[in-house]
Amino acid sequence: MTPDRLRAALRGVPDPQWLDAALRRVATEPKAIARLFATAARRCGRGPLPDPPGWTVDEAARALLLTALPADHAAAADSLYRHGDAAEKRAVLRALPLLPIGAACVPLLHDAIRTNDTRLIAAALGPYSRHLEQPAWRQAVLKCVFTGVPLAAVDDLHGRADGELAAMLAAFAAERHAAGRTMPADATDLLDRLGAGSHPTTAREA
Amino acid sequence: MRIFDPHIHMTSRTTDDYERMAAAGVRAVVEPAFWLGQPRTSAASFVDYFDSLIGWEPFRAGQFGVRHHATVALNPKEANDPRCHPVLDLLPRYLDKDGVVAIGEIGYDSMTRAEDAAFAGQLALAVAHDLPALVHTPHRDKARGVERTLAVVAESGIEPGRVLVDHLNEVTVKLVRDTGCWLGFSIYPETKMSPPRMVELLKTYGTERMLVNSAADWGRSDPLLTRATGEAMLLAGFTEDDVDRVLWRNPVEFYGQSGKLDLTDVDAPAPTFAGNSILRGGE
Structure with a gap:
């Protein structure tokens, strides 16, 4: 993902002049981002973008605002996340891989x-999760399975999934099996792919 | 019957309540910030509470197909505790949020000077942020409290049509009816107002600017009394359109003045909440 692609995707928003002005203002007056970030969804919309897939208008607009800052991106991302509602927090998380911040925002x-x-x-x-340590990353993947987040949301899942994750998933599958419950199909597929095919259940969600 | 509960403290309710409310037709709620029974000791405690009102609680409501908005304020009770006053400086940040559709609950509890200051200051904040105001009226010395409330509202310069005066009853309704303010009635199992009494008030005063809420919280209360009031209206001869006006269109019109009420797709069938099917398949 690049800011240019997001910018192109947002050409069709109802009020493109607001977004243009907001981006220019953030570049010269960084503190203005706090209020502009909060109001972006009302001004730009919240619907899904046809491209890039998986992004909504408000996420893209807010991510662009962050990229438009002249400096101190990590501090701004931290502040906007800490003071944000759920949609603002989500937009910050999605913007992280676009910002020149290294691993500074891993605490978010x-x-x-x-x-x-x-x-x-x-x-x-998403892509910024490459900065997560492997134990935290495995726990997060397992939490996805546990809370019903599709594993398609996990960036580089197949590159990073390892034997330890397979063991954790197999144990979780055993618990589900003992309880007479099924595993999500994407988790079962992952387990199969990791060569832990001897797990005790092959039941899949309808 | 579609129901918008304009005043309910969902933070204090269980998922069973959300399930029953959705089944009864409650599709949208506004959760005003208030006190939690246990007094807070610092502004930081408000921050966590407000964050929940614009974060976790709307997510929780969404699991059951209920749209959740909030109002934020320093409430009248805690306006009397100087340890809580710094929260006033934090309010502007929250008033900008998408999910915050009014300032509230503000108003009087014991009618102290500290409450005067917090009430007037937050009405000014409502004007500055172009937001409506939800005004709590005191449970003790109510009639004089309502009179004083209306005087402060008039003095503030806020447009009366952007003010909802809540927890009214047979005595206080008369004071508010002709001011142009909206009138809120909290239907409780025993105390503030009951469905049959509410029906009588609607017969006398009509349905214009009248709002019915459950004000359900951590005390003895019932989030389905909005529905019970709608049914009592129908039994008394009101039309379905009358019920829709009181239980849906009036709260939509009042909070819609914020420009932030988002009821997109609220008429879509409720997503299933068993397991986590909302997100699954959604992305």
């Missing part, structure tokens, strides 16, 4: 993964 991922808000958990497992 930990915060999001601690919640039970599936929208935040999913957003925390």
Whole structure:
């Protein structure tokens, strides 16, 4: 994902002049981002974008506002996340891989993964999750299975999934089996792919 | 019957309540910030509460197909505790949020000077942020409290049509009816107002600017009394359109003045909440 692609996707918003002006203002007056970030959804909309897939208008607009800052992106992302409603938090999480911040905002991922808000958990497992340590990443993947977040939300799932994750998933499948419950199909598929096919259940969700 | 409960403290309710409310036709709610029974000791405690009102609680409501909005304020009771006053400086940040459709509950509890200051200051904040105001009226010395409330509202310069005066009854309704303010009635199992009494008030005063809420919280209360009031109206000869006006269109019109009420797709069938089927398949 690039800011240019998001910018192109937002050409059709109802009030493109508001967004243009907001982006220019943030570039010269960084503190203005707090209020502009909060109002972006009302001005730009909240619907899904046809492209890039998986993004909504408000997420894209807010991510662009963050990229438009001249400096101190990590501090701004932290502040907007800490003071944001759920949609603002989600937009910050989605913007992280677009910002020149290294691993500075990993604490925001930990915060999001601690919640039970599936929208935040999913957003925390995008491309920026490459900065998560492996144990935290495995726990987050397992939490996705547990809370019903589709594993398609997890960036680089197949590159990072390892034997330890397979063991954790197999144990979870055993618990579900003992309780007479099924595993989500995407988790069963992952388990199969990781070569832990001897897990005790092959039941799949209808 | 579609129901918009314009005043309910869902933070204090269980998922069983959300399930029963959705089944009864409650599709949207506004949760005003108030006190939690246990007094707060710092502004930080309000921050966590407000964050919940614009974060976790709307998510929880959404699991049951109920649209959740909120109002934020320093409530009248805690306006008397200086430890809580710093929250007034934090309010503007929350008033900008999408889910915050009014300032409230503001108003009087014991009619102290500290309450005067917090009430007037927050009415000014409502005007500055172009938001409606939800005004609580005191449970003790209510009639004089309502008179004083209306005087402060008039002095503030806020348009009366952007003010909802809540917890009214047979005595206080007369004071508010001709001011142009909206009138709120909290239907409780025993105390504030009951469905049969509410029906009598609607017969006398009509349905214009009249709002019915459950004000359900951590005390003895019932989130389905909005529905019971609608049914009592029908039995008394009101039309379905009358019921829809009181239980849906009036609250939509009042909070819609914020420009932030989002009822997109609220008429769509409620998503199933068993397991986590809302997100699954959604992305």
